[in-house]
Amino acid sequence: MSSKQSDSGNRIKSLTVYSLLCAFCIVCGYIEFLIPTAAIAPGVKLGISNSVALVLLIKGDIKGAFAVNITRILLSALLFGSPFSLLFSFCAGVISTVVCAVLIKMPKLSPIGVSVAGAVCHNTVQIAIASFIFGKGVWFYLPVLILSGVICGTAIGLLGIVLTEKIKSDF
Amino acid sequence: MKKLKRFDIILIGFLLFASLVLFTVFGTIKRKGKRVVIKQNDTVVYSGELSKDGEVSLKHNTVKIENGEVFMKSADCKNQICVKTGKISKSGETIICLPNKVIVEIE
Ligand SMILES: [Zn+2]
Numbered sequence: 001m002s003s004k005q006s007d008s009g010n011r012i013k014s015l016t017v018y019s020l021l022c023a024f025c026i027v028c029g030y031i032e033f034l035i036p037t038a039a040i041a042p043g044v045k046l047g048i049s050n051s052v053a054l055v056l057l058i059k060g061d062i063k064g065a066f067a068v069n070i071t072r073i074l075l076s077a078l079l080f081g082s083p084f085s086l087l088f089s090f091c092a093g094v095i096s097t098v099v100c101a102v103l104i105k106m107p108k109l110s111p112i113g114v115s116v117a118g119a120v121c122h123n124t125v126q127i128a129i130a131s132f133i134f135g136k137g138v139w140f141y142l143p144v145l146i147l148s149g150v151i152c153g154t155a156i157g158l159l160g161i162v163l164t165e166k167i168k169s170d171f
Numbered sequence: 172m173k174k175l176k177r178f179d180i181i182l183i184g185f186l187l188f189a190s191l192v193l194f195t196v197f198g199t200i201k202r203k204g205k206r207v208v209i210k211q212n213d214t215v216v217y218s219g220e221l222s223k224d225g226e227v228s229l230k231h232n233t234v235k236i237e238n239g240e241v242f243m244k245s246a247d248c249k250n251q252i253c254v255k256t257g258k259i260s261k262s263g264e265t266i267i268c269l270p271n272k273v274i275v276e277i278e
Contacts, residue, residue, distance in 0.1 A: 036255045042252050080250070081250075084270060085250070085269055106178065109176060109182070110179050112179050116183055116186065120186055133272070134210075134274045135274075137264075137276050138265060140264065142193055142197075143189075143193035144190075146186055146190040146193070150183055161174060
């Protein structure tokens with residue numbers, strides 16, 4: 001096989017894997033959408049799909065993590081959201097992915113810490129955007145959302161570590 | 172837990188402490204509210220006493236005030252987060268309907 005052919009073969013392979021990961025994320029997102037965690041406080045979500053981006057980050061695939069996260073946010077908004085909810089999830093998603101991508105390089109921080117930091121950032125950015133639209137009253141949700149970020153972030157971090165150990169193959 | 176590293180514990184400890192402090196601070200600020208204010212697209216569309224029972228019908232949402240508590244009775248938004256938020260009664264508490272840009276605030 002010439003190198004050109006194997007190159008395009010690899011591209012198709014990784015495109016397929018990324019597409020599958022996105023589909024997995026969207027299904028996870030929909031299942032979470034059915035669980036009324038928002039009764040605790042608006043914006044509380046487990047965020048299982050974040051474990052996918054986390055696994056990619058652990059494997060050093062920063063580009064892939066961004067590609068999967070941005071694609072799933074856009075597609076989820078298209079399927080279940082509104083342009084308005086897209087503003088929230090997109091800003092929070094991009095900023096938290098940037099934070100995770102930077103922190104994953106820190107040797108003294110495990111993926112659990114990275115995931116916790118990402119989750120808390122995500123929630124704080126959402127409150128910040130909400131406060132521009134609804135006024136400063138929404139900051140009352142900050143302590144609940146920090147707490148839920150720590151709990152969910154820890155769970156997703158553990159899931160990410162387990163998944164990385166189980167998935168031996170490279171993407 | 173051998174997977175946790177030192178900075179993880181520092182980070183998680185700090186965040187737990189921060190949320191605890193914020194809970195206490197906000198908890199003392201929060202007291203029984205007096206007024207219900209409903210805003211749509213950042214303009215006040217309703218303002219009334221919390222003690223007075225009633226129903227406020229907006230274009231996409233219905234807000235109910237009952238026994239000193241307020242809740243979103245119905246909404247036509249897809250996510251229904253506002254309806255799932257439940258009852259609020261303390262000052263500073265809010266119910267938000269993001270898709271319809273409606274916020275119910277207690278003052
Ligand atoms: Zn709503």
